[in-house]
Amino acid sequence: MNKNIIYMLVSVFLFFTYLQGITYVSVFSLRGYIYSYKANNVGPTCFLKLSSLSTFNIPFQGGNWNCNRIEGKNILELAQLAYILNYPVNVTFDSSGVEYKEVYAISLHDK
Numbered sequence: 001m002n003k004n005i006i007y008m009l010v011s012v013f014l015f016f017t018y019l020q021g022i023t024y025v026s027v028f029s030l031r032g033y034i035y036s037y038k039a040n041n042v043g044p045t046c047f048l049k050l051s052s053l054s055t056f057n058i059p060f061q062g063g064n065w066n067c068n069r070i071e072g073k074n075i076l077e078l079a080q081l082a083y084i085l086n087y088p089v090n091v092t093f094d095s096s097g098v099e100y101k102e103v104y105a106i107s108l109h110d111k
Helices: 002-020 072-083
Strands: 027-037 045-050 060-066 089-094 100-108
Touching: 002 100, 027 072, 027 100, 045 089, 060 072, 060 089, 072 089, 072 100
Parallel strands: 060 100
Antiparallel strands: 027 045, 027 089, 045 060, 089 100
């Protein structure tokens, strides 16, 4: 019986150790139009503003991401294309409380 208690305690300990390594990320996706975008020439961060209407009315949602990686360059190119063509996009953001949220993904959306 003592072995069973020890095994149970070890498994509970391992379970809680596993949970400490998990980070909880809450994301959300918005549909809209690229109001503006910018590749920063000083650092690796790119920025965009997403408007809910094609007439670029406020309010908007701001986002940023790392442009040094290939994924970031792809996000920038797709944002440029959507801006030039005035095409709607879906942008997936981090749901943190900051004004410019981290951008995880962008995709073109049907008009």
